[in-house]
Amino acid sequence: MLVSILHRVTGGGLAVVGLAVLLWWLAALAGGPADYDAFMDHAMSWYGIIVLVGLTWAFFNHMCSGLRHFVLDMGAGFELDANRRYSIASIACAVVLTLAFWAGVYAL
Amino acid sequence: MGNGTSIGKVRGLGSSKHGAHHWLLQRFTAASNFLCGLFLLASIMFLPDASFATMAAYFASPVPAIILALFVISTFWHARLGLGVAIEDYVHEAGNHFAAILVLNLLTFGGAAFGLFSIIRLALGAVTSGGAV
Numbered sequence: 385m386l387v388s389i390l391h392r393v394t395g396g397g398l399a400v401v402g403l404a405v406l407l408w409w410l411a412a413l414a415g416g417p418a419d420y421d422a423f424m425d426h427a428m429s430w431y432g433i434i435v436l437v438g439l440t441w442a443f444f445n446h447m448c449s450g451l452r453h454f455v456l457d458m459g460a461g462f463e464l465d466a467n468r469r470y471s472i473a474s475i476a477c478a479v480v481l482t483l484a485f486w487a488g489v490y491a492l
Numbered sequence: 493m494g495n496g497t498s499i500g501k502v503r504g505l506g507s508s509k510h511g512a513h514h515w516l517l518q519r520f521t522a523a524s525n526f527l528c529g530l531f532l533l534a535s536i537m538f539l540p541d542a543s544f545a546t547m548a549a550y551f552a553s554p555v556p557a558i559i560l561a562l563f564v565i566s567t568f569w570h571a572r573l574g575l576g577v578a579i580e581d582y583v584h585e586a587g588n589h590f591a592a593i594l595v596l597n598l599l600t601f602g603g604a605a606f607g608l609f610s611i612i613r614l615a616l617g618a619v620t621s622g623g624a625v
Contacts, residue, residue: 396578399571406564407603410610413548414617420544443529450522457519488537 387471391449394442402439440485445478514573521570528563532556548614557615561608568604572596 412423426432452474455461461470535556539546550556579592 392578395571395574398567399575403567403571403603406567407607407610410560410564410607410614413544413551414610414613417544420547424542440533443533447526447529450526454519454522485533485537492538492540 387449387452387474390445390475391453394446394449397442398439398446401435402442405435405439437482437486441478441482444481444485445475448474448477448481514576518570518573521566521573524562524566525570528559528566531559532563551611552615552617554615557611561611564604564607564611568600568607572600575600 408423409427412419427436452461452470455470461467535550536542539550551560575596576593579589579596583589583592
């Protein structure tokens with residue numbers, strides 16, 4: 385239930401906010417250094433970081449629950465125990481991947 | 493229900509009036525979002541810094557630019573299908589439903605076109621050397 389709601393909410397958020405930020409970033413890259421720096425000033429501000437971390441979490445959460453859908457589409461994972469395990473795993477994996485991504489961005 | 497064939501009884505029913513094709517496309521685009529998205533996130537993670545010179549040079553090169561373009565097509569397509577389902581679920585009045593689907597199509601096609609234009613401009617364009625136009 386929660387996983388299903390999160391899938392829809394993160395999907396909607398990615399579609400509206402995520403794609404808007406993607407287009408802004410692409411336009412800034414195409415526009416040259418001044419446009420790009422203006423984008424990065426917002427992206428690296430405190431509110432920009434919140435939005436970007438939120439978007440990466442939404443991406444990984446939607447990705448993990450989407451992979452869960454692929455498993456369910458094959459007719460697997462409908463036993464109560466397995467279903468519960470996959471649901472918890474999809475939420476946990478998304479948090480771990482988000483942390484790993486941002487750790488990687490700053491470390492590498 | 494009439495006494496036609498099994499498929500004839502269900503065809504044209506449901507909230508969107510056509511189902512299996514939509515369902516498959518949602519999964520095909522999900523798979524390409526997955527592959528292209530992971531490639532792009534890994535690229536951003538492994539690039540040495542987030543400066544304009546680094547980012548523009550990398551994403552203007554052929555393979556990253558093509559994957560970026562495929563990602564734009566795939567995500568906007570996926571979003572159009574996904575938000576379409578949300579509209580079918582929550583907007584019931586026929587006129588409002590039509591209007592919402594119309595706006596969704598305009599925004600997603602427009603957004604994808606703008607994204608592709610930006611990538612082409614970046615990849616083929618004049619500004620990667622630093623001289624903004």
